[in-house]
Amino acid sequence: MSENEALKEAIAETLFRLIKSKKIKISKEEITRKIAIPPTAELGDFAFPCFFLGPLLKEEPSDIALELREDFQMKGVKEIQTQGAYMNFFLDRQKLTEDVLSEAIGLKEKFGGSNIGKGKEIMVEFSQANTHKAFHVGHIRGTSIGESLARILEFNGHKVIRANYQGDSGMHVAKWLWCYIKYHSKEKLKEDESWVASIYVDAAKRLEKNKKLQEEVDEINLQLDSGTNKKLNDLWKKTRALSLKSLEKIYKQLNTHFDVYYFEKDMEERGKKIVEFMLKEKIAKESDGAIIMNLEKYNLGVWVLIRKDGTALYSAKDLALVEKKFSQYPELSRAIYVIANEQNLHFNQLVKTLELIKSKHYEKLKHVSFGLVRLPEGKMSSRTGQNVLYSDFLEKVILHAKKEIKKRYPKLPPEKLNERALKISIASIKYSMLKQGEEKDIVFDIKEAVNFEGNSGPYIQYSYARANSILKKAKSNKTNPKLEKFEDKETELIQKMSLFPSIVEKAYEDLAPSVIANYAYQLSQVFNEFYHACPVIGSEEKEDFRLMLVQAFTQILKNSLYLLGIDVLEEM
DSSP states (O other): OOHHHHHHHHHHHHHHHHHHTTTOOOOHHHHHHHOBOOSSGGGOSEEEEOTTHHHHHTSOHHHHHHHHHHHOOOTTEEEEEEETTEEEEEEOHHHHHHHHHHHHHHHGGGTTOOOTTTTOEEEEEOOOOOTTSOOBHHHHHHHHHHHHHHHHHHHTTOEEEEEEEEOOSSHHHHHHHHHHHHHOTTSOOOOOHHHHHHHHHHHHHHHHHOGGGHHHHHHHHHHHHHTOOHHHHHHHHHHHHHHHHHHHHHHHHTTOOOSEEEEHHHHHHHHHHHHHHHHHTTSSEEETTEEEEEOGGGTOOEEEEEOTTSOBOHHHHHHHHHHHHHHHOTTEEEEEEEEEGGGHHHHHHHHHHHHHTTOTTGGGEEEEEEOOEEBTTBOOOTTSTTOOBHHHHHHHHHHHHHHHHHHHOTTOOHHHHHHHHHHHHHHHHHHHHHSSOTTSOEEOOHHHHTOTTSSSHHHHHHHHHHHHHHHHHOOOOOSSOOOOOOOHHHHHHHHHHHTHHHHHHHHHHHTOHHHHHHHHHHHHHHHHHHHHHSOOTTOGGGHHHHHHHHHHHHHHHHHHHHHHTOOOOSOO
């Protein structure tokens, strides 16, 4: 990318955001193609024609040009002139450089943030791993997206409450307890993810072979629901606690935590009462012994609330959960659900039902959905033995990371090797989950994810470590270097760094961590091109200026990785 291309990209990004706010369909690529270099310097550095916007906005192109000029703000643009339908941009590269360096270095970890959400409380509910089941690779994506969204919202001034709603009751727990009591009761209870998952998988296989055994599971489920069997309740409490402890270890590794935990069991009683009210008010109705919401006229199908046997389904419990959230946190301006695409219909049914029962909260609910995670061999399922456990998966990634580290640093002590391998592995996994559009299904490939030279977490970590190494070797401490004529790779890096605040804003508005992930990779690419083209140490009169570029880069990349929930490495 040349200097002009970098500047053109920045102008296109700003124009795109302005035009998109006018509620018309347009792509950034289309805007970029329209930006041209004028035939003479008197007409500016870049020109943008507004003719094609006339029919879309039903306005005169010359008026559109004036409106866009009025709203356009971008560091490095000294002046914008309009001639008819044309916007002519005049740049101030030196001012752009001074601003980016002073702000990135001066504001440090605050650079790129804002106070747009100050005074507003938002809850982000994510992960939602069930007790008595495996935490698998698919859970990592939801957990990573949720934590990143929480950080992006906090970075923009919001008070964020991280919530985790976990399934600690229902049929999956009944299956687990049934299988343990009947076939594994002599085994010692373990605080181990793989052991917990193995009981559930065994239950699924046995029930698949003999359908009649489901009657025994149904009886367990009824007893759990009623709470009448003390021995069963005690076993449920013990095994639930073990499951939760094993999950906490995973959350710590994934750089996340939760401020509040909600559990399905606690929502059952209130959920049933809400359904009773709905039935009385003829909002819900009975059908073949079950209680349902018929939402077919809204193209949302039938939503079953209570089974024939009287036990509450997720739907009834979710109604109670919404009530609980807003009673516990009355200042919530929004409640965001990070859920798999498979749950989109369920969420829409929930919102419509809340609207129909005249809940004042339904408009405050928002969901961010994400696609499935597949391995090259196919989809994973916790109902079968094909499921890939988090612990087994992480171990494979760590082994691969160690091989790659040893190739580069064969004399690294074992302690440091283990520490770096874990951080690199977590970065590999999380970045691969975050870099692609949230709603897309993805295929996780270990070799691609741990590639030190590709579009990967380790590549970005390595770029940071490389820049940090330059700063450690530097002897100069000057903070006001002389700015002279810039080389293309210097300008390109400056321009890319200047985009960080607008990238954060876009990720915030779209609730899309992928925006920051892709920026982090592109910024790393630009820095590495700069590194090879522009020597820093020993570059005489350029050294002080280039050191400031490197310093600004390390801070911006560190901020980017923080927003993704990924640790930097001071050295690889």
